[in-house]
Amino acid sequence: xxxxxxxxxxxxxxxxxxxxxxxxxxxxxxxxxxxxxxxxxxxxxxxxxxxxxxxxxxxxxxxxxxxxxxxxxxxxxxxxxxxxxxxxxxxxxxxxxxxxxxxxxxxxxxxxxxxxxxxxxxxxxxxxxxxxxxxxxxxxxxxxxxxxxxxxxxxxxxxxxxxxxxxxxxxxxxxxxxxxxxxxxxxxxxxxxxxxxxxxxxxxxxxxxxxxxxxxxxxxxxxxxxxxxxxxxxxxxxxxxxxxxxxxxxxxx
Amino acid sequence: xxxxxxxxxxxxxxxxxxxxxxxxxxxxxxxxxxxxxxxxxxxxxxxxxxxxxxxxxxxxxxxxxxxxxxxxxxxxxxxxxxxxxxxxxxxxxxxxxxxxxxxxxxxxxxxxxxxxxxxxxxxxxxxxxxxxxxxxxxxxxxxxxxxxxxxxxxxxxxxxxxxxxxxxxxxxxxxxxxxxxxxxxxxxxxxxxxxxxxxxxxxxxxxxxxxxxxxxxxxxxxxxxxxxxxxxxxxxxxxxxxxxxxxxxxxxx
DNA sequence: TAGCTTGCGTTAACGCCGTAAACTATCGGT
DNA sequence: ACCGATAGTTTACGGCGTTAACGCAAGCTA
Numbered sequence: 001x002x003x004x005x006x007x008x009x010x011x012x013x014x015x016x017x018x019x020x021x022x023x024x025x026x027x028x029x030x031x032x033x034x035x036x037x038x039x040x041x042x043x044x045x046x047x048x049x050x051x052x053x054x055x056x057x058x059x060x061x062x063x064x065x066x067x068x069x070x071x072x073x074x075x076x077x078x079x080x081x082x083x084x085x086x087x088x089x090x091x092x093x094x095x096x097x098x099x100x101x102x103x104x105x106x107x108x109x110x111x112x113x114x115x116x117x118x119x120x121x122x123x124x125x126x127x128x129x130x131x132x133x134x135x136x137x138x139x140x141x142x143x144x145x146x147x148x149x150x151x152x153x154x155x156x157x158x159x160x161x162x163x164x165x166x167x168x169x170x171x172x173x174x175x176x177x178x179x180x181x182x183x184x185x186x187x188x189x190x191x192x193x194x195x196x197x198x199x200x201x202x203x204x205x206x207x208x209x210x211x212x213x214x215x216x217x218x219x220x221x222x223x224x225x226x227x228x229x230x231x232x233x234x235x236x237x238x239x240x241x242x243x244x245x246x247x248x249x250x251x252x253x
Numbered sequence: 254x255x256x257x258x259x260x261x262x263x264x265x266x267x268x269x270x271x272x273x274x275x276x277x278x279x280x281x282x283x284x285x286x287x288x289x290x291x292x293x294x295x296x297x298x299x300x301x302x303x304x305x306x307x308x309x310x311x312x313x314x315x316x317x318x319x320x321x322x323x324x325x326x327x328x329x330x331x332x333x334x335x336x337x338x339x340x341x342x343x344x345x346x347x348x349x350x351x352x353x354x355x356x357x358x359x360x361x362x363x364x365x366x367x368x369x370x371x372x373x374x375x376x377x378x379x380x381x382x383x384x385x386x387x388x389x390x391x392x393x394x395x396x397x398x399x400x401x402x403x404x405x406x407x408x409x410x411x412x413x414x415x416x417x418x419x420x421x422x423x424x425x426x427x428x429x430x431x432x433x434x435x436x437x438x439x440x441x442x443x444x445x446x447x448x449x450x451x452x453x454x455x456x457x458x459x460x461x462x463x464x465x466x467x468x469x470x471x472x473x474x475x476x477x478x479x480x481x482x483x484x485x486x487x488x489x490x491x492x493x494x495x496x497x498x499x500x501x502x503x504x505x506x
Numbered sequence: 507t508a509g510c511t512t513g514c515g516t517t518a519a520c521g522c523c524g525t526a527a528a529c530t531a532t533c534g535g536t
Numbered sequence: 537a538c539c540g541a542t543a544g545t546t547t548a549c550g551g552c553g554t555t556a557a558c559g560c561a562a563g564c565t566a
Binding site for chain 2: 146147177188206225230237
């Protein structure tokens with residue numbers, strides 16, 4: 001039978017989100033070092049030890065913040081993809097729409113990142129020590145949300161491949177140790193894509209992550225003030241890997 | 254006239270290096286948070302305020318550590334390149350040797366990184382806040398050493414291009430705003446390479462940085478336990494951009 | 507309705523941290 | 537022999553994560 005929400009559920013559930021959002025606010029306003037338990041509590045009109053009712057430690061709180069950021073990013077990319085699909089020229093084929101969606105997803109990933117550098121640094125910068133161990137821990141929010149984010153791009157990629165197949169390496173062409181790992185990965189994410197497609201997917205991810213994080217972290221500033229054109233170049237590297245020409249034909253823009 | 258080294262030069266010059274090395278030791282042993290002034294001083298049998306004789310603040314000390322790491326990495330890559338050249342088959346042409354050197358440089362960058370993840374995170378992870386401002390500050394060791402590191406790969410790249418020219422975009426094919434920035438970059442680093450070569454250089458840097466940092470930060474672990482094959486794939490993406498076939502012909506390995 | 511339990515907060519305290527100020531010992535040069 | 541600089545000390549302040557002990561109010565139960 002269904003029970004009425006207990007006091008714990010009502011109050012506490014609302015407050016954990018408040019804490020996380022306060023932490024994010026501090027992160028954005030004052031940088032990563034400013035996200036201290038005392039500062040969060042101060043901002044909320046509480047005292048620091050009170051936060052221990054909600055999180056076991058400062059680090060656990062941060063991991064929930066990371067999870068929150070991950071899901072927000074995933075949502076942003078997903079909705080940007082849908083918006084692009086809806087707004088696309090209505091006489092495009094389904095396959096062409098997939099191309100539009102793919103490009104929109106990559107562009108939104110970059111756009112969100114540049115608009116949220118502190119958050120991006122938190123989830124994609126140097127990992128908190130002890131992150132390695134997390135893969136063995138159950139029920140960690142970070143891991144789940146990270147996978148959920150990866151799934152957004154993987155779904156996009158899978159749809160594109162099914163509707164507009166492109167050339168991928170055959171299983172025998174894949175380096176054996178990689179092939180074995182791709183098999184594991186495929187079962188982990190319950191995908192039915194061929195291994196070659198997964199290999200291409202990861203290659204695309206390397207490109208996308210590389211160019212975006214380079215830009216966000218300022219590691220191209222030694223050469224360029226505005227790395228935007230480099231992102232476009234990256235997209236032209238990406239396109240042939242998934243059977244597209246780039247820049248896109250005018251009809252798909 | 255030449256003066257004998259004053260007491261300041263003798264003692265102080267030796268000790269700043271000691272401090273930096275102690276900081277690095279703590280970084281490697283106990284992680285980035287463990288690099289505190291008190292911990293460094295403790296390790297050296299001193300008290301924390303003594304360190305203020307050598308560095309104006311904790312952050313300034315960290316910037317010197319970053320500079321130290323940058324130069325070490327640059328040295329490692331440079332010597333690995335030389336070693337590879339010396340060890341290479343003696344009946345190779347000069348141009349073929351350049352290929353060997355290029356590959357060796359990229360491999361050493363990855364190898365050093367994986368063997369020094371904490372150091373890599375420090376210099377290439379999410380930037381310390383205030384890094385943006387540093388570009389206006391003079392005499393900052395971090396900036397100089399960062400450029401020095403970049404120069405290693407740029408020299409390698411330039412030599413390869415001169416001895417074994419590959420196809421690059423013409424100036425007119427480069428996106429105008431990027432072209433303008435490349436002109437600035439070229440004068441900044443005193444290079445005489447064509448702009449198209451510099452554009453290709455930066456594209457290679459995106460690829461190399463992306464795959465290596467992805468691996469070092471564990472952002473491929475959601476899919477792969479051992480991302481080494483992905484690095485090889487990245488090299489095969491890189492090779493055609495600079496006119497090489499990859500995997501290399503047996504003679505050049 | 508009285509009393510007990512539980513959830514959610516407090517205060518106080520411990521040992522870290524970066525940093526500043528005042529002080530001290532030691533050494534080289536005049 | 538003294539002076540000034542160098543390189544360290546001690547002490548102190550405020551902020552940090554974390555723990556322990558305590559308080560209060562709402563909810564359930566007898």
